Every structure is written in C-alpha cells, then in structure tokens.
Amino acid sequence: MVCTPEGPRQADVHVTDGVIAAVEPSIAAPRTRSIDAQGMYVLPGGVDVHVHSRDPGFPEKEDFDSLTAAAAAGGITVVLDMPNTVPAVDSAGVLEAKAALARSKAHVDFGLWGLIRSSTTPEQLEGMAAAGAVGFKAYLAYSFSLSRKQVLYSPDTDDLDLEPPADYGTLARLAPEVARLGLPLAIHAEDPTVLAAFRRPVLTYGDLLESRPPEAEAVAVSAAAAVAKESGINLHVAHLSSALGLHAAEDAMRAGASISLETCPQFLLLTDQDFDRVGPAMKMLPPIRTATDRAALVDGLRRGVISIVSTDHAPHTDEEKARSLDEAPAGSPGVQTLYLSCLQLAKDMGDVWLATRWVSSAPAAFAGLQESKGAIAPGYDADIVIVDPRARTRVAAQRMRSRQRHGVMEGMEFDFAIKDVFLRGESVAQGGRVHGRMVRPALVPT
Numbered sequence: 001m002v003c004t005p006e007g008p009r010q011a012d013v014h015v016t017d018g019v020i021a022a023v024e025p026s027i028a029a030p031r032t033r034s035i036d037a038q039g040m041y042v043l044p045g046g047v048d049v050h051v052h053s054r055d056p057g058f059p060e061k062e063d064f065d066s067l068t069a070a071a072a073a074g075g076i077t078v079v080l081d082m083p084n085t086v087p088a089v090d091s092a093g094v095l096e097a098k099a100a101l102a103r104s105k106a107h108v109d110f111g112l113w114g115l116i117r118s119s120t121t122p123e124q125l126e127g128m129a130a131a132g133a134v135g136f137k138a139y140l141a142y143s144f145s146l147s148r149k150q151v152l153y154s155p156d157t158d159d160l161d162l163e164p165p166a167d168y169g170t171l172a173r174l175a176p177e178v179a180r181l182g183l184p185l186a187i188h189a190e191d192p193t194v195l196a197a198f199r200r201p202v203l204t205y206g207d208l209l210e211s212r213p214p215e216a217e218a219v220a221v222s223a224a225a226a227v228a229k230e231s232g233i234n235l236h237v238a239h240l241s242s243a244l245g246l247h248a249a250e251d252a253m254r255a256g257a258s259i260s261l262e263t264c265p266q267f268l269l270l271t272d273q274d275f276d277r278v279g280p281a282m283k284m285l286p287p288i289r290t291a292t293d294r295a296a297l298v299d300g301l302r303r304g305v306i307s308i309v310s311t312d313h314a315p316h317t318d319e320e321k322a323r324s325l326d327e328a329p330a331g332s333p334g335v336q337t338l339y340l341s342c343l344q345l346a347k348d349m350g351d352v353w354l355a356t357r358w359v360s361s362a363p364a365a366f367a368g369l370q371e372s373k374g375a376i377a378p379g380y381d382a383d384i385v386i387v388d389p390r391a392r393t394r395v396a397a398q399r400m401r402s403r404q405r406h407g408v409m410e411g412m413e414f415d416f417a418i419k420d421v422f423l424r425g426e427s428v429a430q431g432g433r434v435h436g437r438m439v440r441p442a443l444v445p446t
C-alpha cells in the first residue's frame with residue numbers, strides 16, 4: 001500500500017537516479033532492481049524539524065554520525081538541526097562551517113536553523129538565509145555566553161559574560177527582516193519572567209512541573225504572536241507542551257497571526273504519571289505535563305491545529321541522565337522512534353495515514369521542501385520508508401543508534417516495524433555510507 005498525496009493505494013513506485021519517476025498501478029518499465037513490498041506500507045521519508053545534533057560541541061552526547069544513523073533507522077530522511085551547538089549558529093560563517101561538518105558525516109539529509117540572539121542584526125539574518133538556513137530560532141529564557149559562544153539556560157543574570165536572552169523586543173526589531181526573507185521564526189516558548197516567579201528547588205517531578213508552569217508557555221506564545229502579527233511572519237512554536245499554550249496559540253491564530261505548531265511524541269504519549277516508571281530520563285524542558293495537557297494536544301493534532309510532530313531529539317550521556325532529577329540535564333533522544341510512535345498514535349485515532357502528514361508532508365512544506373520531500377509522487381526525491389503493519393517493535397536500548405541509549409520511549413511497544421529506509425533510492429536503514437546532503441528552503445525573498 002503506497003501512501004500517495006491522493007491517499008493510499010496499491011501501486012508500483014518507479015525510481016530513477018534517486019528520484020521518483022512514476023507511481024502507477026503496475027509498471028513494466030525496464031529496471032535494474034526491484035523490491036517486493038507486498039503487504040507493507042510504503043511511506044514518504046520523515047522530516048524531523050527539531051533535533052539537536054550536539055555537533056560541534058558535545059560529541060560524547062551525539063554527533064551528526066550517530067544522530068543521522070538513528071534517524072535513518074527510524075525512517076527519518078531529513079533532520080533540521082537546532083542552532084544551539086557550540087559555537088552557536090549565529091552567522092553565515094558558523095552555519096557554513098557546520099554544514100561542511102555535517103556533510104562529512106550525515107547518513108540522511110539535513111537542514112540548519114540559525115540563532116536569534118538579543119544582539120542579532122538584520123544583516124546577520126540575511127547572511128544566514130543566503131547560507132541556507134531553514135529558519136531562525138529564539139530562546140526566550142536562554143542567555144548567550146560570549147566567551148563560550150554557547151546558549152545557556154539562564155533567564156536573568158548579572159554575569160557580564162552572558163548576553164541577555166532574546167526577548168519580545170528582539171523579535172519585534174527583527175520581524176520585518178524575517179518577513180522579508182520568508183523564513184519561519186521559531187521560539188522556545190517559555191516566558192522568563194513567569195519562570196523566575198516560579199523558581200524553586202526541584203526534588204520531585206511535581207517540583208519540576210511547578211517550576212515550569214504552562215502559563216510560561218501561554219504568555220510566551222501570546223506575546224510573540226502579538227509582536228509577529230503585524231509583520232506577517234510565520235511564528236513557529238517549538239515543542240508545544242500544554243493545553244494553555246495551545247489555547248493561546250489558537251486565540252492568536254483567530255486574531256490573524258500566522259502560527260505553526262509542533263508538538264512531540266513524548267507530550268502525546270506520556271504524562272507526569274509516567275515519572276515513577278521512567279525516572280529522570282523523563283526530564284525535559286518544557287516538561288511532560290498532565291493527562292489534561294496530553295488530551296488537549298492529541299485533540300489539537302486531530303483537529304489539524306497542530307500540524308507537525310517533531311522530536312526535540314536532545315541526547316545527553318546515559319551517565320548524565322542517571323543523575324538526580326535536579327542535576328540531570330533536560331532532554332531525551334527521540335528521532336529513531338518518531339515515525340513508529342506517530343503511526344501508533346494515528347492508528348489509535350482511526351486513520352493511520354495521518355502520521356505521514358504530521359511527520360512528512362507538513363514538516364516538509366514547513367521547511368520549504370514541498371517540491372522535493374514529503375510525498376511519494378513523480379519528481380520527488382525517492383525518500384521512502386517501508387513499514388510492516390503486522391510486525392511489532394519494542395523500543396530497546398540496544399537497538400538505539402543515538403549515543404544516549406536509554407530514552408524516554410524505552411520499553412514502549414508499537415504495532416509496526418520499519419523494514420527498510422531509502423534516501424534518494426539508496427538504502428540507509430543499516431547506516432554505513434554517508435549520503436546526506438544539505439537541504440535549503442525554496443524561497444523567493446521579496
């Protein structure tokens with residue numbers, strides 16, 4: 001069963017030179033090789049718009065080799081890497097150096113986000129766009145270490161080495177240039193003043209939830225939407241985690257703001273009740289919240305208000321994640337289980353093909369790749385995932401390709417198994433060769 005833009009149907013997919021040449025009921029064209037996918041789902045490769053390669057910067061946590069091996073194994077054929085590597089991607093030069101590094105290691109295609117600092121200039125945005133940035137990301141509660149060239153969680157500080165976080169003023173100042181460039185502006189949506197008001201020692205998971213209340217997300221979404229609205233930019237809310245945040249975004253959309261929403265499998269599948277089972281591996285920011293939040297996010301996805309499921313794949317070492325809740329760093333790997341978890345969610349919602357929208361066509365369009373990625377149709381890259389709907393997968397640490405093997409999805413079971421993954425017609429599921437290319441959004445700056 002081939003998932004085409006017109007819906008699922010029985011078909012042959014003919015690939016020539018890494019590009020889909022035809023999708024027809026039966027193709028008799030001469031071929032050098034054929035793959036029998038009878039009884040399988042044939043799906044477009046996944047596009048994860050939110051990953052953290054840690055490369056360059058923290059090779060003990062992850063690098064482009066391990067990240068993209070995990071992606072390939074999980075049917076994700078494009079990853080968009082966030083800019084908080086070290087040095088942070090805040091200029092065209094840093095972006096180009098990171099692109100060269102990624103090209104030398106990547107098993108799947110990749111795109112790169114650029115960083116918005118409070119000191120970022122319109123010229124720097126223009127430079128990063130020209131170098132191929134897929135969009136810009138502002139971390140509203142994260143300062144910037146001038147000596148380490150690193151984004152650090154630190155909403156308020158007197159340290160002279162720390163440049164204050166980008167704020168709503170930064171967004172307002174840069175929005176006209178972002179609009180002119182036609183790229184999305186993503187925010188880590190936690191308002192620093194709300195976080196400051198709720199700061200406390202984190203000894204229990206309840207403390208963690210109280211220290212990162214949903215009001216922080218809702219306030220950040222509303223304020224960023226207000227400053228973005230007049231300029232007409234596409235505001236992208238990363239890792240939406242709460243009912244309150246979703247409601248704030250929907251209010252702003254109704255008021256005319258252009259907003260895209262992404263949420264993550266961990267917010268759709270887990271709640272605070274899972275902490276006793278999962279432990280500190282579950283720590284991430286924003287946090288996995290309550291059953292009410294989870295239900296609201298699932299409903300937002302069902303209604304199409306949330307269009308993209310990404311992972312916020314953010315590995316650390318297993319040693320770091322084994323620390324206490326207070327000391328363990330925030331984040332979990334996720335890219336390898338994104339497609340399977342979304343197939344499961346979609347199946348449970350009653351329409352398994354929805355998963356390809358959340359994971360492939362919508363994120364591809366978001367990234368400006370709608371002419372080459374995100375569909376099994378003539379002219380598109382032959383990025384194809386073959387899934388067995390009769391086999392099951394249990395998420396097990398020994399099969400994880402990320403450096404951090406014990407992630408938040410460990411032990412989960414899905415009613416599907418990935419049989420093979422193709423990037424431009426080449427099998428990449430088992431890793432090995434370096435095939436990845438940098439993707440650049442198709443843009444027409446005005």
Ligand SMILES: [Zn+2]
Nearest residue numbers: 050082312314
């Ligand atoms: Zn992230």
